[in-house]
Amino acid sequence: MDFDVITHGIVAGSLYALVAVSFNILFRPTNVFNFAQGELVMLGAMIFASLTSLAGLPWLVAFAATLVAVGIIGLIEERIAVAPILARSQTGTGWVITTLATSLIISNLVGRFWGPDPILVKPPAPLSMDALEIGSARISSYEIALVLITLILVAVVERAYRTLRGKAVMAVAEDREAALLRGIDPGSLGRWSFFLGAAFAAMTGVLAAPILYASTSLGPDLLLKGFAAAAVGSIGNNRGALVAGYVIGVTEAIGASLLSPGYQEAVIFVVVLAILLLKPEGLFGSPNARTV
Amino acid sequence: MRSTSAIPLLARNVIDRRALLRLAAQIGVASFGAAGPGFAQQQQAFKVGWIRPTTGRLASSFAPLYFGGLIAVDEINAAGGILGRQIARVEEDDEASPAKEPGIVRKLRGQDIGCFVGPTGSSQSLASIAATTSAKTIQSTYAAAAEAGDGRKYPYHYQIMFNTDQQAAVCVEYMVRTLGLKKIGILQENTAFGEQGTGATKALLQNKFGLSPVSEQVYPIAAPDLSTYVANLQKAGADGVIGWIANVPNAAMIFNAMKTLKWFPPVTGHSGLMLPALFDLVPGEAVKNVFATYYRNFTWTDTEQPGARQIEFAKKLAQYPEAKGYEVNVAAAPYYDFLYCLKAAIEAEKSFEPEAIKRGLDGLKNHKGLLGDISFTPENHSGIGAKDVVLVSVASGQDERAMGCLRARAPGQ
Numbered sequence: 001m002d003f004d005v006i007t008h009g010i011v012a013g014s015l016y017a018l019v020a021v022s023f024n025i026l027f028r029p030t031n032v033f034n035f036a037q038g039e040l041v042m043l044g045a046m047i048f049a050s051l052t053s054l055a056g057l058p059w060l061v062a063f064a065a066t067l068v069a070v071g072i073i074g075l076i077e078e079r080i081a082v083a084p085i086l087a088r089s090q091t092g093t094g095w096v097i098t099t100l101a102t103s104l105i106i107s108n109l110v111g112r113f114w115g116p117d118p119i120l121v122k123p124p125a126p127l128s129m130d131a132l133e134i135g136s137a138r139i140s141s142y143e144i145a146l147v148l149i150t151l152i153l154v155a156v157v158e159r160a161y162r163t164l165r166g167k168a169v170m171a172v173a174e175d176r177e178a179a180l181l182r183g184i185d186p187g188s189l190g191r192w193s194f195f196l197g198a199a200f201a202a203m204t205g206v207l208a209a210p211i212l213y214a215s216t217s218l219g220p221d222l223l224l225k226g227f228a229a230a231a232v233g234s235i236g237n238n239r240g241a242l243v244a245g246y247v248i249g250v251t252e253a254i255g256a257s258l259l260s261p262g263y264q265e266a267v268i269f270v271v272v273l274a275i276l277l278l279k280p281e282g283l284f285g286s287p288n289a290r291t292v
Numbered sequence: 293m294r295s296t297s298a299i300p301l302l303a304r305n306v307i308d309r310r311a312l313l314r315l316a317a318q319i320g321v322a323s324f325g326a327a328g329p330g331f332a333q334q335q336q337a338f339k340v341g342w343i344r345p346t347t348g349r350l351a352s353s354f355a356p357l358y359f360g361g362l363i364a365v366d367e368i369n370a371a372g373g374i375l376g377r378q379i380a381r382v383e384e385d386d387e388a389s390p391a392k393e394p395g396i397v398r399k400l401r402g403q404d405i406g407c408f409v410g411p412t413g414s415s416q417s418l419a420s421i422a423a424t425t426s427a428k429t430i431q432s433t434y435a436a437a438a439e440a441g442d443g444r445k446y447p448y449h450y451q452i453m454f455n456t457d458q459q460a461a462v463c464v465e466y467m468v469r470t471l472g473l474k475k476i477g478i479l480q481e482n483t484a485f486g487e488q489g490t491g492a493t494k495a496l497l498q499n500k501f502g503l504s505p506v507s508e509q510v511y512p513i514a515a516p517d518l519s520t521y522v523a524n525l526q527k528a529g530a531d532g533v534i535g536w537i538a539n540v541p542n543a544a545m546i547f548n549a550m551k552t553l554k555w556f557p558p559v560t561g562h563s564g565l566m567l568p569a570l571f572d573l574v575p576g577e578a579v580k581n582v583f584a585t586y587y588r589n590f591t592w593t594d595t596e597q598p599g600a601r602q603i604e605f606a607k608k609l610a611q612y613p614e615a616k617g618y619e620v621n622v623a624a625a626p627y628y629d630f631l632y633c634l635k636a637a638i639e640a641e642k643s644f645e646p647e648a649i650k651r652g653l654d655g656l657k658n659h660k661g662l663l664g665d666i667s668f669t670p671e672n673h674s675g676i677g678a679k680d681v682v683l684v685s686v687a688s689g690q691d692e693r694a695m696g697c698l699r700a701r702a703p704g705q
Contacts, residue, residue: 002523004519004520004523005520008517008519008520011516011517012516012517015516107348107349108347108348108349110349111347111348111349111350111351111352111353112351112352114352115352115353115617116350116352116353116540117540117567117569117617118540118541118544118569118573119572120572120573129548131552138519138552138553208516211516211517212516212541212545213541213544213573215541216349217349217539217541220514221513221514221516222514222516224514249516252515253517253520256511256515256520256521256524257520257523257524265482265512
C-alpha cells in the first residue's frame with residue numbers, strides 16, 4: 001500500500017472532521033442535531049463559487065460574504081424550525097423533523113438557482129491543486145493547507161470554549177436549567193451557535209470546493225461521514241471529531257485501495273459500528289453519570 | 293344474427309311506419325356514431341401525459357431533457373397535428389422520485405390519458421413502467437437499462453435510446469478490435485447504471501473475446517477522492533479503461549487523477565462524459581483519449597457530415613437558452629423521436645386507442661428518426677439499432693463544428 005493512500009485519506013478526513021465540528025458547535029448549547037447541516041455546507045460552496053467565478057468578487061470578500069449569508073440562513077432556521085420546538089419543551093425532539101424539513105426545502109430551492117453542473121473553484125494564490133511529489137505521496141499545496149487549516153480551526157474552536165461565552169456554552173450543555181439560574185441566556189447562545197455553526201459549515205463547503213467542486217450534491221455527500229465522525233469522536237468533542245474524521249478518511253482510502261468493490265463502503269461503517277459498540281459514548285467520551 | 297341494416301327492408305319493397313321509423317333511427321345512430329366522435333376528435337386535443345420533475349433537486353438538470361419533446365410537439369402541431377388533432381401536454385411533477393410514479397400513472401389514467409412521455413432516470417422509469425404496463429398505457433421513458441426495451445416484459449413501453457448493452461458492445465468492440473487492446477480495466481460508479489454497464493461489459497469481453505478485465509474498480513459517487521481507484525487500474529496494468537461514469541464531478545476527479553498520475557489510457561464510456569461542464573474542470577490533455585457513446589447521425593468524420601435534419605435540430609436547440617451546455621443530453625433524449633413514432637403509428641392505424649397505437653408501434657420499421665432508424669417488433673421494444681451507436685471524441689465538443697450537440701466520430705468508427 002502506498003503512502004499516497006494515507007495522504008488522500010487524511011485530506012478527506014479533514015473535511016469530515018470539519019463537518020463534525022460544525023455539528024458540535026450547534027449541538028453543545030442546544031442539544032440539537034441539525035439535519036440541514038449538509039445543505040449548509042453545500043450552500044457555502046455554491047454561494048462562494050457564484051461570487052468568485054460568476055460575480056468575480058475577490059477571494060476574501062466572497063469568503064466573508066458567504067460566511068455571513070449562510071450564517072444568517074442558519075439563524076433563520078433556528079428561529080423558525082428549532083426555537084419554537086425548544087420553547088415548548090427543552091427535551092422535545094420535534095427538531096428532528098423540522099431540521100430535516102429545512103434540509104428538504106433548501107434542497108428543493110437550490111435546483112431553481114443553480115443547475116446540476118459543478119463549478120470549478122480555484123484555491124487562493126499561491127496555493128494550487130497541482131500535485132507535488134513528496135516521497136511516494138502525491139499531494140497538492142492546497143491539500144496540505146487544508147489539513148493545516150483544519151488543525152488550526154479545531155484548536156481555535158477549542159480555545160473559544162475557554163472564553164467566558166464559551167464557558168457559558170459549556171454550562172448550558174451541562175445543565176440548561178442550572179445555567180439559566182446563573183443568569184445565562186440559553187436562547188441567545190442557541191441563536192449564536194446556529195449562526196456560527198452555519199458559518200462554519202459554509203467555511204467547510206468553501207474549503208471542500210477546490211477538491212470536490214462546488215455542486216448541489218456536495219452537502220449530502222459529506223453529511224453522513226461528518227455525522228459519523230461526530231459520533232465516533234464523541235458528540236460535542238472537537239478533538240474527538242478531528243481524530244474520528246481521520247480514522248474514517250483513512251479507513252475509506254485503505255478500503256478503496258485494498259478491498260474488493262463490494263466491501264469498500266461497508267468497511268467504514270463496520271469500523272464506526274465496532275468503535276461505537278466498544279465505546280458507545282465515542283472515542284473521547286465518558287459514560288454519562290451525574291452526582292446528585 | 294339478425295340483420296339490422298336497411299337493405300332487407302328495401303328488398304322487401306315494403307315501407308311501413310315502424311320500418312320507416314327504425315330506418316330513421318338507424319341512420320341517426322349511424323351518422324352520430326361515425327361523424328360524432330370524428331368531429332369531437334378534430335375538436336379535442338390529443339392529450340399526452342408529460343412526467344417530469346418540476347420541483348426537487350433534479351428539476352433543473354432534467355428540464356432540458358424534455359426540450360426535444362417540446363420541439364416535436366411544436367413541429368407536429370404547426371403541421372396540423374395528428375389526424376387533425378393538436379397534441380396537448382398534461383404535465384405531472386414526479387419530483388424525480390420513483391415512489392411517486394405509480395400515483396402519477398393512476399392520476400393521468402384517471403384523466404383518460406393513454407400515452408405518456410417520461411419520466412426520466414432509470415429507477416424512476418422502471419417504477420413508472422411497472423404501473424403503465426398494468427394500465428396498458430403507451431409510454432417512452434429516459435431509461436438506459438436494457439430491460440426497459442424488452443417488449444415481452446413491458447409490452448407498452450418503447451425505448452428509443454441506446455441501452456447499456458448497446459453501449460457496452462460499442463466500447464468493447466472499440467477497445468479490442470479497433471485499438472487491439474487486451475488488458476482492459478473497468479471503472480464503475482456504484483449505481484444500478486454502473487452495475488448494468490459493468491455486467492454487460494464483462495459478459496461481452498468474456499463471450500466475444502475470451503477476455504476478463506484486468507481490474508474492476510467500483511467507486512461510491514459520494515467519494516471525496518477517486519485517485520486511489522485510478523491508481524489501482526494503472527497498477528493492474530490496464531491499457532484501456534471502460535468507464536461507467538454518469539456524473540460530471542466524478543468524471544472530473546477521475547481525469548484529474550489521471551493527469552496527476554501522468555497516465556492517459558484510452559477511456560470509453562457513457563454519453564454523460566460529453567457535457568461541456570467537464571472542460572471547465574479538467575485540462576484538455578486529460579480528455580484527448582476519452583470517447584463516449586453517441587448517435588451516428590449526430591457525428592462527423594473527415595469524409596462525412598452530420599445529417600441535415602440533425603444540423604437543423606442543433607440550430608433549433610440554440611434558440612433554447614436553457615439548453616446551453618446540455619445540448620448533447622437534449623439531442624440524445626428519446627422524446628423527440630417518440631412523438632414522431634407515435635404520430636406514425638396513429639396515422640397508420642387511424643386510431644388514438646392505446647391498443648391500436650401499440651399495434652402501429654409494434655409494426656414500425658425503419659422509421660427515419662433523429663437518433664437513427666427506429667424499428668420495433670412485439671418482442672423487441674429497443675428501437676435503436678447497433679449500427680446507429682458509435683463512439684465520439686469527447687474533446688471534439690470544443691470544436692466549432694460541434695454546434696452544441698454534434699461530435700467527431702472516434703477514429704476507426
